[in-house]
Amino acid sequence: MSIAERLTGLVGAEHVLLGDAIGGRYAQDLWGSDRVGAPTVVARPASTAEVAAVLAECHRRRQPVVVQGGMTGLVGGGVPDAHEVVLSLERMTAIEEIDVVGATMTVQAGATLQQVQEAAERHGLMFPLDLASRGSCTIGGCLATNAGGNRVLRYGMTRDLVLGVEAVLADGTTLPGLHKLVKNNAGYDLKHLFIGSEGTLGVITRAVLRLQPLPRTRYVAFCGLPGVDAALALLGRLRAAMPGSISAFEAIWDEAYQLILPLRDTVRTPLTGRYPVYALVEMQGSDPTGDTERFVAALDACDDLIAESAVGLEPAEVAALWAVRERIPSLILGGELPLFGFDVSLPATCLETYLARVDRELRELWPQVTLQVFGHLGDGNVHIAVVTGETTRRRKSEVEHIVYRNVERYQGSISAEHGIGFEKEPYLAYSRRPAEIATMRLLKQALDPRGILNGGRIFAAVPACPAAQAQPEVPA
Numbered sequence: 001m002s003i004a005e006r007l008t009g010l011v012g013a014e015h016v017l018l019g020d021a022i023g024g025r026y027a028q029d030l031w032g033s034d035r036v037g038a039p040t041v042v043a044r045p046a047s048t049a050e051v052a053a054v055l056a057e058c059h060r061r062r063q064p065v066v067v068q069g070g071m072t073g074l075v076g077g078g079v080p081d082a083h084e085v086v087l088s089l090e091r092m093t094a095i096e097e098i099d100v101v102g103a104t105m106t107v108q109a110g111a112t113l114q115q116v117q118e119a120a121e122r123h124g125l126m127f128p129l130d131l132a133s134r135g136s137c138t139i140g141g142c143l144a145t146n147a148g149g150n151r152v153l154r155y156g157m158t159r160d161l162v163l164g165v166e167a168v169l170a171d172g173t174t175l176p177g178l179h180k181l182v183k184n185n186a187g188y189d190l191k192h193l194f195i196g197s198e199g200t201l202g203v204i205t206r207a208v209l210r211l212q213p214l215p216r217t218r219y220v221a222f223c224g225l226p227g228v229d230a231a232l233a234l235l236g237r238l239r240a241a242m243p244g245s246i247s248a249f250e251a252i253w254d255e256a257y258q259l260i261l262p263l264r265d266t267v268r269t270p271l272t273g274r275y276p277v278y279a280l281v282e283m284q285g286s287d288p289t290g291d292t293e294r295f296v297a298a299l300d301a302c303d304d305l306i307a308e309s310a311v312g313l314e315p316a317e318v319a320a321l322w323a324v325r326e327r328i329p330s331l332i333l334g335g336e337l338p339l340f341g342f343d344v345s346l347p348a349t350c351l352e353t354y355l356a357r358v359d360r361e362l363r364e365l366w367p368q369v370t371l372q373v374f375g376h377l378g379d380g381n382v383h384i385a386v387v388t389g390e391t392t393r394r395r396k397s398e399v400e401h402i403v404y405r406n407v408e409r410y411q412g413s414i415s416a417e418h419g420i421g422f423e424k425e426p427y428l429a430y431s432r433r434p435a436e437i438a439t440m441r442l443l444k445q446a447l448d449p450r451g452i453l454n455g456g457r458i459f460a461a462v463p464a465c466p467a468a469q470a471q472p473e474v475p476a
Helices: 003-011 048-061 113-121 139-145 228-241 288-300 315-333 348-365 396-409 425-430 434-447
Strands: 016-018 041-043 065-068 085-088 095-099 104-108 162-168 174-177 203-210 217-225 246-253 277-285 308-312 340-345 370-376 381-387
Touching: 003 016, 003 041, 003 048, 048 065, 048 085, 048 162, 048 203, 095 113, 104 113, 113 139, 139 203, 217 228, 217 288, 217 315, 228 246, 228 277, 228 288, 228 348, 246 315, 277 288, 277 315, 288 308, 308 315, 315 370, 340 396, 348 370, 348 381, 348 396, 381 396, 396 425, 425 434
Parallel strands: 041 085, 065 085
Antiparallel strands: 016 041, 095 104, 104 203, 162 174, 162 203, 217 277, 217 308, 246 277, 246 370, 340 381, 370 381
16 A cells, blocks of 8 residues: 555545645745655544544555644645645634633643633633634644744743643654643653654654633723833833733734835734834733723833834733734735745843944945844844845855854744744754753654654754664554
């Protein structure tokens, strides 16, 4: 039997796509990176048991597999390499249980973030993770990349919002780790092996998510500021004035903000002036009367830092101000010239110096270069779009080396929240030391000895160990 025939027997003929029946969504990720796949087989299991059966078959055949969720990644991690079978979890969308008393939700990996958020809200609860791609990114993908998003400042990264994970190893072994306990120190916490591992160690199939009470208040201010130092000072003061209430602190540099201005008819541009940096600050609370007064008073006390501001106290106003921030990525991507996108994190106090150095080094090679910068300033994570002015991407590696070697200079990370995938694999050593990379490889070798899962992502693939290669094939 061919692999396609065998998979058809495992998940059903209608759930194995072949050749021309495979749509473009399986070939390229959100940003339309340089890597475009040409998948020939897509298997779409509906349960953990079917995932396990597919992986067991592929392991037996030494058939490479790439795991896909919503394909909203930015580093090519889900893009099929040559000869890989696509394992798509798009049919595994069930929200299996909401435990209101324990404040947990058990979901399948293919459920979208928005489905999870809305289900929690119907029970007066909140799943705090929030991304602009909430309508299409999946929980499995968020876990596999340890997604960050807009509210890391208050609630942490994805790994901070998960209590249990069920995962299937490369050979089809299922690890039933759907624990609901906040306190569980019974040996190794295996879920953290899979969260952030980008599908290289196993396939996350289900998870127990940790929920929070739904805030009763949510207010936003959009501020024009004279620079990054003022923005960081503003954040410090607001957190001191409202401890535990600041849930997001987003920043947009002026070059990126200018992209919004032509859209005044469809996107509210909240400020009349032009400033080096704009900050969107969100607070969440539980006192509808007192929170309003506290938020406004805290902003008034920062009048020496804020050049101009717009405040949203009603849901429609809050949504309109957030829309400015959330439109920026799509506007940047819609530019006419090629861009090079980066997702980095650094100590917040180094950001301004880092960006100035990167701009200076790039300008030595491309005098017309522009940097469009935005991101989650509260946690030191910024997204940088570099537009060199050239009409080709031929010199991509030169841009990447400048951006990433300066990340290393300031002891930052080349990937704040989107993973390594194929795109950043050559630069992993800028953020991880040799001993760390060697330990990662040991884990990969132990859990996937035949190297079939998401090969080449995070670090270059290495041959399977001799013991694994010597294992006999088992007849179908």
